[in-house]
Amino acid sequence: MGTAPRGLTWVILTLLKLEGGKMDESVLWKWLGELGIAKDGEDGRHPQLGKVSDELHRMTEARLLVRTRKPPGVNGEVDNLLEWGDAACDGLPEKRFKPTLDKIFADHAAKLKSSVGEADAEVIELD
Numbered sequence: 001m002g003t004a005p006r007g008l009t010w011v012i013l014t015l016l017k018l019e020g021g022k023m024d025e026s027v028l029w030k031w032l033g034e035l036g037i038a039k040d041g042e043d044g045r046h047p048q049l050g051k052v053s054d055e056l057h058r059m060t061e062a063r064l065l066v067r068t069r070k071p072p073g074v075n076g077e078v079d080n081l082l083e084w085g086d087a088a089c090d091g092l093p094e095k096r097f098k099p100t101l102d103k104i105f106a107d108h109a110a111k112l113k114s115s116v117g118e119a120d121a122e123v124i125e126l127d
Contacts, residue, residue: 017084039053066084
């Protein structure tokens with residue numbers, strides 16, 4: 001696996017971790033869209049990542065993700081629930097994962113405080 005797909009895997013697992021280890025796939029796509037990663041079909045393949053849905057499928061096959069089909073919603077939309085898989089738990093243990101996230105968010109909070117003023121900045125605490 002190259003650097004770009006590995007980075008995407010890290011981003012997806014981080015987003016899931018921040019949501020308590022699970023989230024709807026539609027919510028993941030919204031977050032990825034905020035990062036400039038469009039859902040397949042909207043503007044084709046990502047230049048470095050290829051088809052992102054293929055990467056989600058690969059992560060499911062590698063047991064990094066568990067994908068569970070949800071019943072149709074009120075308007076008939078169908079979604080999947082994404083959860084951390086057992087391989088993600090084994091490959092990214094809490095003692096290795098949490099310090100990395102804490103550093104990322106501490107650095108981000110420091111930059112945010114310096115740009116908007118400490119009184120307006122919100123710090124995210126991970127437990």
